[in-house]
Amino acid sequence: MNKEYALGLDVGGTHITAAVIAINEMKVIDFSVHKESFDSNLPAVGVLDIWEKAIRTSWKNSRVEKLEGLAICMPGPFDYTNGICWIKGQAKYEHFYSLNIRELIRERLNLSDDLPILFDNDANCFGKGEFFKNAKNSSKRLMGVTLGTGLGASFIDNGRAIDSGTQVPADGELYNVPFKEGIAEDYVSVRGLLYRYHDVSGMNIKNGLELFNLxxxxxxxxxxxxxxxxxxxxxxxxxxFKKFEADSFIIGGKIANASAYFLSAFKEKIKNAGSEVTVFVSTDNEIAALLGAASMLYKENI
Structure with missing residues (x-):
């Protein structure tokens, strides 16, 4: 079996992590993980300088000569098919609105036009990555959420993200599902936590880490x-759970680090609802995201 490799990128609002992945094994190559922190509101050329450094460093450290493609996990709003960024008014990537990220990366790295550069959202990459981390023993119908500044969701059927049809919410998203007096993300996110803490204590705190420390x-x-x-x-x-017929559910994102304080309440609620879904908390969000990105180039019969 010939080895084939992809370079996976996990792009966030304050960091980029790159790694080279053996596609047919869905394993990260030793020493190839490289992370850079930065201010995403820098001019686009400055951010791209940092991205290029991360990509070149990871690729060099992997000692892999040929890549089958680049697979990139990007926050939205983003046109994942055409590679165009539509992030605006979110205090990140303010200078990237309407830019074609695929072509900018291709030009920066002098990559051939026929080398695939693929994109998917962060929650889908997380869910697919969790599946591929142990695909032989994993659920075939896995539902995942990422809890952080927002509420991300993924619905994974045998390694493939499902974002349409009657078994999933519109576009496979949960953040905007109507809930109580607003939408789901108003209650399940850092913003929701901080608002509720102020509501019950009268105190304003800065971020989720401060709440966790409290x-x-x-x-x-x-x-x-x-x-x-x-x-x-x-x-x-x-x-x-019922509509998607999920048999497992995995929780990721920064808030997952506080699972000791919310997981019991979550499990009790789903148990009382008669659900038998197996619940996990991710042990490595970042590696999962990189594997999930690279899975876009995965071939079952390499």
Whole structure:
């Protein structure tokens, strides 16, 4: 079996992580993981300089000569088919609006026109990556969420992301599903946590890490807010467990690090609803995202 390789990129608002992946094994090549932190609101040329450094460093360290393509995990709004960025007014990538990222990367790296450069959203990459990390033993119908500044979702059927049809919400997204007095993301996100903490304590805090640290010190209100989020998350996903016929559910994103404070409440709620879905918390969001990106170039019979 010939080895084939892809370069995976996980692009966030403050970082880029690159790694070379053996596609037919779905394994990250030793020493190829390279991460750079940056301000994504720098002029586009400055951000692209950092991206280029990450890509070239990872590729060089892998000692792989030939790539089958680049596979990129990007936040939205983004035209994933055509490679065009539509992020605007989100305090990130302010200078990238309407730019064709595929062509900018191809030009920067002097890549041939026939080398695939593919894109997918961060939640889909996470879900597919979790499947491929252990595909032989993994669920065939896996549903995942990423909990952070927003609420990402993925619906994975045997390694493929499903984003249309009656078994999933519109575009495979949960963040904008109507919930209580707003939408799901109003309640299950860093923003929702901070708002609720202010509501119950009267205190303003800066970020999710501060709330997590408060919970670690035994702050009753902080713990209560996380537990409520777990219950809210359960209410949001339970209907889709049934519609998608999911047999496993995985939680990722920065807020997953606080699972000790919300997972029990989440599990209790789904148990009371009669759900038998197996629940996991991701142990490595970043590697999952890279594998999920590279899975766009995966061939089952290489």
């Amino acid at each position: 919970a670690n010190t035994g702050d009753v209100m902080a713990i209560k807010v996380f537990e409520e989020m777990g219950e809210n998350l359960a209410e949001i996903v339970i209907p889709w």
